Amino acid sequence: MRYPMDEAALQARLLEWYDVNARSFPWRVPPGSGRRADPYAVWLSEIMLQQTTTAAVRPYFEAFMARWQDVNALAAADDGEVMAAWAGLGYYARARNLLKCARVVAQEHGGRFPDQYDALLKLPGIGPYTAAAIAAIAFDRPAVVVDGNVERVMARLHCVEDPLPDAKPLLKAHAARLTPRKRPGDHAQALMDLGATICAVKSPTCPLCPWQADCRARTAGMAEALPRRVAKAVKPLRLGHVHIGQRADGAWLLERRPPRGLLGGMLGWPGSEWQEGEFPDAQPPAKGRWRCAGAEVRHTFTHFHLRLMVHVARLPADSAPARGFFLPAADFRPSDLPSVMRKAFNIARKALAAD
DNA sequence: TAAACGTGGAG
DNA sequence: TCTCCAAGTTT
Numbered sequence: 001m002r003y004p005m006d007e008a009a010l011q012a013r014l015l016e017w018y019d020v021n022a023r024s025f026p027w028r029v030p031p032g033s034g035r036r037a038d039p040y041a042v043w044l045s046e047i048m049l050q051q052t053t054t055a056a057v058r059p060y061f062e063a064f065m066a067r068w069q070d071v072n073a074l075a076a077a078d079d080g081e082v083m084a085a086w087a088g089l090g091y092y093a094r095a096r097n098l099l100k101c102a103r104v105v106a107q108e109h110g111g112r113f114p115d116q117y118d119a120l121l122k123l124p125g126i127g128p129y130t131a132a133a134i135a136a137i138a139f140d141r142p143a144v145v146v147d148g149n150v151e152r153v154m155a156r157l158h159c160v161e162d163p164l165p166d167a168k169p170l171l172k173a174h175a176a177r178l179t180p181r182k183r184p185g186d187h188a189q190a191l192m193d194l195g196a197t198i199c200a201v202k203s204p205t206c207p208l209c210p211w212q213a214d215c216r217a218r219t220a221g222m223a224e225a226l227p228r229r230v231a232k233a234v235k236p237l238r239l240g241h242v243h244i245g246q247r248a249d250g251a252w253l254l255e256r257r258p259p260r261g262l263l264g265g266m267l268g269w270p271g272s273e274w275q276e277g278e279f280p281d282a283q284p285p286a287k288g289r290w291r292c293a294g295a296e297v298r299h300t301f302t303h304f305h306l307r308l309m310v311h312v313a314r315l316p317a318d319s320a321p322a323r324g325f326f327l328p329a330a331d332f333r334p335s336d337l338p339s340v341m342r343k344a345f346n347i348a349r350k351a352l353a354a355d
Numbered sequence: 356t357a358a359a360c361g362t363g364g365a366g
Numbered sequence: 367t368c369t370c371c372a373a374g375t376t377t
Contacts, residue, residue: 045373046373047374048373049372049373049374050372050373050374050375051371051372051373051374051375052372052373052374053371053372053373054372054373056372057373091374091375093375093376094374094375097375097376124375124376125374125375125376126375127374127375127376128374128375129373129374129375130373130374130375133373145373147372147373147374148371148372148373148374149372149373150373188373189373192373195373196372196373201370201371201372202370229370229371232369232370232371300368
């Protein structure tokens with residue numbers, strides 16, 4: 001016989017814990033401050049935090065807030081500048097959708113974010129999690145916020161042994177039953193803080209948990225083993241070339257990648273397709289004395305490993321490339337590149353410096 | 356529905 | 367070195 005959980009008691013103990021232990025972030029308002037977070041800051045942080053750690057997000061969030069202080073400023077921003085500011089954070093569709101969303105909010109909602117889950121869900125880049133998070137955190141609506149942390153906490157609290165992702169609907173139902181009418185924003189953030197600190201993926205510190213007496217996985221000695229997941233597919237290895245050319249005046253030969261797909265909309269070096277099995281033929285983007293840089297890029301994306309052979313050349317002042325464009329040295333910042341392209345640049349820089 | 360979509364830190 | 371995976375969304 002399993003006794004029903006006392007939701008009211010769980011809610012109360014969680015908020016008590018949060019009032020004392022809430023983490024501090026630049027996008028967050030402390031509990032009990034009586035203030036409500038700026039919806040723009042909540043939205044921006046939630047988009048950045050999708051599948052991304054708080055440590056990685058923090059400097060990007062600060063930079064975006066300093067440069068584009070509200071949704072109207074962001075809506076008016078140059079696409080290339082926003083993509084450059086996002087460079088290194090990954091999942092670049094988020095940046096493309098961020099701009100789309102800012103422009104919809106500015107043009108169709110008078111520069112104010114909708115305060116309802118259903119309206120938020122219609123905006124580009126906002127899915128079920130983010131719509132609920134904004135509704136709860138920015139507008140204190142009792143939306144059911146379910147991210148990876150909440151799934152893990154629910155799986156352990158209720159000892160759900162079905163593996164993810166199949167268990168998602170059940171875990172969401174558990175989360176829904178626990179969502180309070182009062183302080184739903186703090187409740188959501190408390191649940192995520194609990195998952196990020198106490199109820200961690202590895203080595204959870206159950207003795208510090210406000211729910212230790214209620215947690216069925218802890219009782220069963222299974223907390224760390226949950227949630228289970230279906231095994232992931234092995235990543236194949238893809239091979240390719242990049243060509244990094246510098247003109248006599250210092251300008252670099254770059255290209256803007258297509259607006260969709262991998263690294264879509266980002267700056268990058270001209271190169272080959274990336275294929276499995278063997279290296280494709282190297283086709284330099286401009287005439288010149290190309291040579292191997294002597295090291296290759298190793299990089300892992302979500303669904304494949306990549307090795308890139310790096311080719312470098314010094315190009316003449318009258319170089320007429322078949323693809324790409326020359327970016328003056330003064331306008332080129334390696335930090336504007338996605339990480340894989342920055343790795344290639346670091347290899348090329350050393351090779352060219354050795355000339 | 357399942358695959359595509361980045362990156363860096365932790366163990 | 368290598369696997370896991372973090373505040374998910376889109377197609």
